[in-house]
Amino acid sequence: MKHSTRWLGTVGAVAAVSALVLSGCSTGGDTTGSGPSDNPTAGALTPVSLQLQWSAQAQFAGYYAAVDQGYYRDExxxxxxxxxGSDIVPQDALAAGDVDYAISWVPKVLGSIEQGANITDVAQIFERSAxxxxxxxxxxxxxxxxxxxKNVGSWGYGNEWELFAGMQKDGVQLSDINLVQQAFDMSGFxxxxxxAAQAMTYNEYAQVLETINPKTGKLYQPDELNVINWNDVGTAMLQDAIWANADKLTSDSDYADQTVKFIKASIKGWIFAAGDPQKAADIxxxxxxxxxxxxxxxxxxxxxxxxxxxTNGIGMIDEAAWKNTVDIAMxxxxxxxxxxxxxxxxxxxxSNEYVTKALDELKADGVDVMGADFKPITVTLKEGGE
Incomplete structure (x- = not known):
């Protein structure tokens, strides 16, 4: 059953304009919340807060779908x-106790952990690098x-490590290139x-394909581009994961149980997004x-x-992928x-403890957590992304 919901807060004008041009991996912007509006048992629900890395966009579609479809409420x-926001680091907000969970890239959080943040990756939602x-x-x-x-673009701010690792693997040092501070858009490119510019598959790459090629008068096409994919090179690092407070996981049984419920509902949201990407985008x-x-x-x-x-069930942390990320980080x-x-x-x-429990519950309900039959849709881009 779909539950109605109300959204608290809006994206500011500047953040709204910037959302298209800012990389999904950046930390950023304003605050959006969600809460029940017509659920008579709303008072019995446990309040939970999730800190995103950036403003509302489909990089986080599964979490928004889980709210919209009532999956969190069901738990x-x-x-x-x-x-x-540009002044918000998700893992820092989590470590400080300001939120219950956070979404962030593994390499970025590894640095925070070494600096004292006691937090745990409890579900590795993105299996591949974008x-x-x-x-x-x-x-x-x-x-x-x-x-x-070559003139090589990089956003910096922790987004550069796959590039640097790929170069160094091929014997190219930073002194061998002209490293350009790339804006969070494709204007310089x-x-x-x-x-060669950094581009997320889900954002900046599309920005190029949504732009008119002045030589042809038509949109740029994929066959006009070369793409270095770090998954293929072998220097991909783990990206969006759900992070929880490590102290509370061991000291607070209610929080540990809540974490399983949160992961379970989030996974259902991502399954929904896979099954109906148009509806997820609309949400x-x-x-x-x-x-x-x-x-x-x-x-x-x-x-x-x-x-x-x-490969192993959505959210499961693959030991080899984790080790590769750590090796690159070190x-x-x-x-x-x-x-x-x-x-x-x-x-x-x-820790795979909590996601394993969530997956076991979902599988017991007959939910497909592997998506072996998943097939992406074909999206035809238009100028400006309209």
Whole structure:
């Protein structure tokens, strides 16, 4: 049964405009919440807050769908979704006790954990990385080795490590390229100032395909681009995960039980998004996102590809993928020679205990948590993402 819901708060004008051009991996913006409006048992629900990395967009479609479809309420939870902002670091908000759960990339959180944040990855929602390096075909950049001597764009702020690891794996040092501070859009790339630009599959890559090629008078096409995919290179790092408070997981049995319920409902939201990406995109739009409709649907579809099909069950943390992320975080150097972390993270950095319980409950109800038959839809982009 679908429950009606009300959305508390709106995205500010600046954040709304920026949502299209800002990378989904950035930390960011205003606050959006959700709460029951017509549920007579609402007072019995447990209030729960979730901190996102950025403003409302389909990168987080599963959580918004879980609110809209009443999945959290079915588990006895009244979930408020808090949008991010340029001054908000999700893992810091969680570690400080300001929220109950947070969504963030694993490498970013590993750095925070080494600095004292006692939090745990309890569900690895994105199994694959969405970060790529794209270039126009005439630049002849098809591998990290080809970046040598080129103007290479990077957002920085913790988004650069897969790029740096891929380059260093191919023997290209930072001194071998001209590293360009890339804005959170594709303007520098489209203007020719950047030879190879960072682009998330669900956001910036689509921005290029939503732009008119002045030479042809038509939208840019995929066959005009070369894409370096870090999943193929072997330097992909784990991205969006659900993080919980490690202290409370061990000291508060109610919080531990609540975590299983939260993961279970969130997974149901992501299953919904896979089954009906158009509706999921509409739900995010209704939550306050002001991304154009076509771009929002593209984002939903591309994010689904990061999750489905699942190798071990959605949310399960793969030991090899975790180790690869940790190895890159410990051994890849930035411009100053620093690494993300200097030692192995503690055992509390991740746990499959809670997601396993959630998956077992879902499987007992006959829910497909693998998505072996998942097939993405075809999204036709239009100028400006409309």
């Amino acid at each position: 006895g939870l009244d979930v408020t979704i808090k949008e991010g 970060t790529t390096q794209i270039s126009f075909k005439d630049k002849n950049i098809t591998s990290p080795a080809d970046l040598k001597g 489209l203007a020719g100032d950047i030879d 995010v739009a209704g939550a306050g996102s002001q991304l154009p409709a076509g771009h929002q649907l593209w984002m939903t579809n591309e994010v689904n590809k990061l999750i489905w099909p699942s 051994n890849t150097k930035n411009e100053t020679g620093a690494t993300i972390i200097t030692k192995d993270p503690p055992e509390t950095a991740y």
